[in-house]
Amino acid sequence: MKKAIINETRCDQSPFCPVVKSCPVNAIKQEKLGFFKAKTPKVDHDICIGCEKCVRYCPHGAVNIINK
Numbered sequence: 149m150k151k152a153i154i155n156e157t158r159c160d161q162s163p164f165c166p167v168v169k170s171c172p173v174n175a176i177k178q179e180k181l182g183f184f185k186a187k188t189p190k191v192d193h194d195i196c197i198g199c200e201k202c203v204r205y206c207p208h209g210a211v212n213i214i215n216k
């Protein structure tokens with residue numbers, strides 16, 4: 149089954165990450181570290197349906213789809 153993963157080395161840890169909001173089933177969560185800082189978002193693979201929508205929203209190409 150397809151699942152999204154986010155590459156931490158490509159991610160710029162922006163708290164305004166468009167990928168988080170792109171997910172239709174809210175599978176992507178991001179911990180905020182303050183107004184201008186945040187951690188790399190995480191994809192909950194129990195919720196992700198592998199629709200691949202999030203891939204198009206990352207300006208750094210940090211989101212990949214894997215077969216799990």
Ligand code: SF4
Pocket residue numbers: 151152170171172173174175176191195196197198199200201202203
């Ligand atoms: S592949 Fe689809 S369901 Fe999975 S995290 Fe990305 S947008 Fe959400």
